[in-house]
Amino acid sequence: MSEKHAAYADYVLASNAIFTGLDDQPIAGAVAVKGNRILAVGEASEIAAYVGPDTKRYQYGDQLIMAGFHDFHIHLLLGSLQQQCVHLLSAKSEEEAALMVKEYGDKNPDEPWIIGFSWYHLFWDNKQLPHRSTLDKYFPDRPVFLFNAECHGAWLNSKALELAGITRETPNPPSGEIARDENGEPTGFLYETAMALAKEAFNFPRDRRIKLLQGFLDHAAKLGVTSVADMFPLVTMELGDLEMYREFDETDRLTTRIHFLVELNEDLSYPKRLRDEYKSEKLQFSGLKNFLDGVPATYTAYMLEPYSDKADTVGYTLMPPEMIEEWTVNADREGFRIRYHACGDAAVRLGLDCFEAAQKANGVRDSRHTIEHVEVIHPSDIERFAKLGVIPSMQPEHIAAAEKYEENAYRSRFGSERIPYTWPINSLQKSGAKLALGSDFPVVGLEPMTELYRAVTRLHNDGQPVGGWNPQERITLAEALRGYTIGSAYANFREAELGTLEPGKLADIIVLDRNLFAIDPEEYRETEVSLTMMNGKIVFEK
Known part of the structure; x- marks a missing residue:
């Protein structure tokens, strides 16, 4: 055997459909895994050289093999609850x-x-x-x-x-x-x-905290979610459990990678300590988060113009804008990444303005600042994301806020002039912004298949409106998968290790029970995960 192939693989996963994330269509072949890394990806004949007497071989026919899902926006403790x-x-x-x-x-x-x-x-x-x-x-x-x-x-x-x-x-x-x-x-x-x-x-006792975390990890593994960004802040509450996360990490029980964020405020000493302390492969400090506004359903999202069905309000910011800008500039100066919840078009603009102010004050750097949700945007702000290097973090399932299209309250809240600019996923992507997808679990479920369906079709559960709500904002399956894998990995500064199937990357790999590229989108939500591998270990198998 040549020196190149001196190490036999621990696992070889073969299929006629492997979505590496590098192309728009799957390829036929196999993925070889050694330890916690991908050893090789290629045609079955190439991978055969890595098969040794102890290699475990899996043949999946036409089932889709791909990188594990990387959910860029969840609230882990809330979701566990x-x-x-x-x-x-x-x-x-x-x-x-x-x-x-x-x-x-x-x-x-x-x-x-x-x-x-x-x-x-x-x-x-x-x-x-x-x-x-x-x-x-x-x-x-x-x-x-x-x-x-x-x-x-x-x-x-x-x-x-x-x-x-x-x-x-x-x-x-x-x-x-x-x-x-x-x-x-x-x-x-x-x-x-x-x-x-x-x-x-x-305030939960230890035994319940263990049960909550383990319940989440089991649920995520079953759904093929191998990495998450965990938002501790929830409008002035911080809901996370670092002590329990670290215990699970140190005892090799963490089967989902956790990138956590704490609240952005005027005190940066606490996040500085967390940044130095939490940087393992599975548990990392990821940045600071806060809320610029609320949500349209309760008229607390901050709008540029009054609500179409409540003309006496534009909503409001959850903090004074001048304080938000000051905190942004100060945190950016210290090298922190910042993520802002912004649903209304005025809140989105405020976030972009603050990030632009930080660039002017501190210089341009690879900050990967992020705006969450972007449920509606003013068209003049679309190009600013790519220009400023700001990541739009989108949750497609929020598009279907009601079972039936005719019952969607956003239509009356925003009115006909703003409706074309709701959840502008494709417009932001086409403008050059790097898209990261997630769920906002538990506001909606953790299921990636639901998010993929919504991103590709933009239909409500009643199949309306025909062609999708704002059909120009639909994205392709390959784009949606990349947004949910390499897009989120990039957004978490982990594109060198995660998000695609390439030699040398961490072995976070899933197998779906069918090839998404060969079925109608209506079948996406029936698709289940056959196998989840995280860090080179099988953590779920159907």
Whole structure:
């Protein structure tokens, strides 16, 4: 055997369809893996030289082999909770949601706080925000905290308000609101930063923290998600578990790579320490994040012009713009990467303005600053992403905010003039911006197949509108896959190690049960993962 092939592969994965990420179509051949690295990729005859007596060989026929999915925007702890808590998206009324919570609470009597997710008043028959009294009927003495579908608001019962110290005298926090009735009493709904007043709901004992993290890792492996960017900040709350992440990393139990972000504020000493401390192959500090605005559903996204169905507001910023710019310039000067939540077109512009100010103050560098969501944009700002080197981080599933196209509230919020510029994925890509895709789990599920379907078709679940919502913004399957692999790897400064199937890269490889390039997009969401390999180890096999 030649010196070139002195090391036999541990694994050889062969298929008629291998998407390396380097071309638009899959190739036939095999991938050889040695240790935690890809040894070779090529035709089966070339890879045969790497097969030794102990090499494990897998033949996948026409199933698609590709790099592991790299979800560029999740909230890991929240998502873990959602998997193990009550899920309320199917409720059609306030009372039905409360009964679902009651059923869950009866089955889980030992949980001190009942935590739930994904109720959405716009899906309810009366479309009204809920009241604490409905929960109080079933839970007079047990605190309840229920995130709405966007996790930008929460519904609490009276006991939860009491434990959080929220009364009629409690002032609204900056950029948040305690909803009140005509007598000034809290109704039980907390907007944006007001949710942090009840953050004691998330103080969990060690055994539950282990269960939450392991539940997420198992779920991610089953879906072929081998890397994530974990956003700790959630409108003034930081929800992450670094201690548990590090324990799993050091004991070789971390089966998904975690790139985590903490809150951007005026104090940079804490992130400086994290940057020095967390830099393993599987657990890395990744940067700073904050919120420029809220979300269109509650009119808290910051718009350049008034909402089409509420002409008295343009939404608002969650921090004073001059403070945002100061923090941006200071953090950029210290070499930090910054990621801003920005849904409205005015918030997107504000983020770009701040990044431009940082370049003027500190000089141009490879910062890979990022704007999250970009749910609507002013056309004059599209070219600025590539010009400034700013990454658009997009979550295609948010396009279908309602089951049916006719029920999508964004249509009435934005109006006909702005609708063509909603989720401008293809326009940003064509302008030269480097696209990174993710899910925003648990606002929607972690399933990459759903995101691919939405990016390629832009259809709602009712198949409408014909041709897709803003069909000019559809992208190809190959583009969507790259956005979900090498695009996110690049955005996390890991393109040299992750995101494509190339010799020398880390062996994060998945096999799907069919070739996506040979099926109709309607089948994408039926596709499952047959095998997930992370760091050269099989972490899931169907």
